[in-house]
Amino acid sequence: MTVLLVVHHSPSPTLAELLECALTGARDPDITGVEIRVRPALVCSPQEALEADGYLLGTPANIGYMSGALKHWFDQLLYLDAHGAQRKPYGLYVHGNSDTTGAVRSVETAAAAMDLRRVRPPVEITGPVTKDAREACTELGAVVAAELMD
Numbered sequence: 001m002t003v004l005l006v007v008h009h010s011p012s013p014t015l016a017e018l019l020e021c022a023l024t025g026a027r028d029p030d031i032t033g034v035e036i037r038v039r040p041a042l043v044c045s046p047q048e049a050l051e052a053d054g055y056l057l058g059t060p061a062n063i064g065y066m067s068g069a070l071k072h073w074f075d076q077l078l079y080l081d082a083h084g085a086q087r088k089p090y091g092l093y094v095h096g097n098s099d100t101t102g103a104v105r106s107v108e109t110a111a112a113a114m115d116l117r118r119v120r121p122p123v124e125i126t127g128p129v130t131k132d133a134r135e136a137c138t139e140l141g142a143v144v145a146a147e148l149m150d
Contacts, residue, residue: 002148005052006038006141009059009069014095014129019058021134022093025141026056033150041069046076054089055116056144061096061103066110074110090116091144093123093137100124119147 004026010016019038026036039048041059049055059070092107094100104122111118123140125133 001033001035002053002150003035003037003051004054004056004145004148005044005049006036006056006058007041007044007049007070007073008038008057009041009067011060011067012095015058015060017129018093018095018125018133018137021137022056022058022141025138025143026145028142028145031142031145031149034145034148036145041067041073044073049073049077052088054144054148055091056141057090057092057107059092059094059103059107061094061100064099064102066094066103066106070107071110074114077114078110087115087117089119089144089147091119091122091140093125093140095125095129098126100126119144 006023008019010019057070059067090111094103096103104124120140120143123136
């Protein structure tokens with residue numbers, strides 16, 4: 001069975017809601033053969049990350065950057081074994097109060113350094129969570145999980 005690792009930093013109710021939407025999509029009953037593992041970015045071990053077959057990443061946009069927690073996760077992998085994650089697929093959702101540009105750019109830079117393969121454009125959400133934002137996160141979770149189906 002392949003493993004989709006959901007690595008997130010969800011310090012707010014908004015991020016927790018988006019995480020649940022993404023997980024709903026990833027756990028769609030039509031997606032088979034994919035185990036979903038959920039880990040907060042600060043406690044996800046490099047071993048867990050390297051054993052996964054793909055990633056679904058979630059972060060707030062903090063001061064124009066990804067969260068420090070997600071940056072810490074990337075740093076661990078880069079310093080220990082960046083090559084273990086090469087070409088693995090990933091998806092990203094980001095929430096910011098007014099802008100997500102810097103956060104998306106920082107994640108994409110880190111993902112490129114690890115040679116990860118983005119499966120679709122990031123879901124970028126600013127302000128309150130709308131029905132469209134929830135649907136976009138649900139779809140993102142499903143697309144990334146479906147990418148890993150046997």
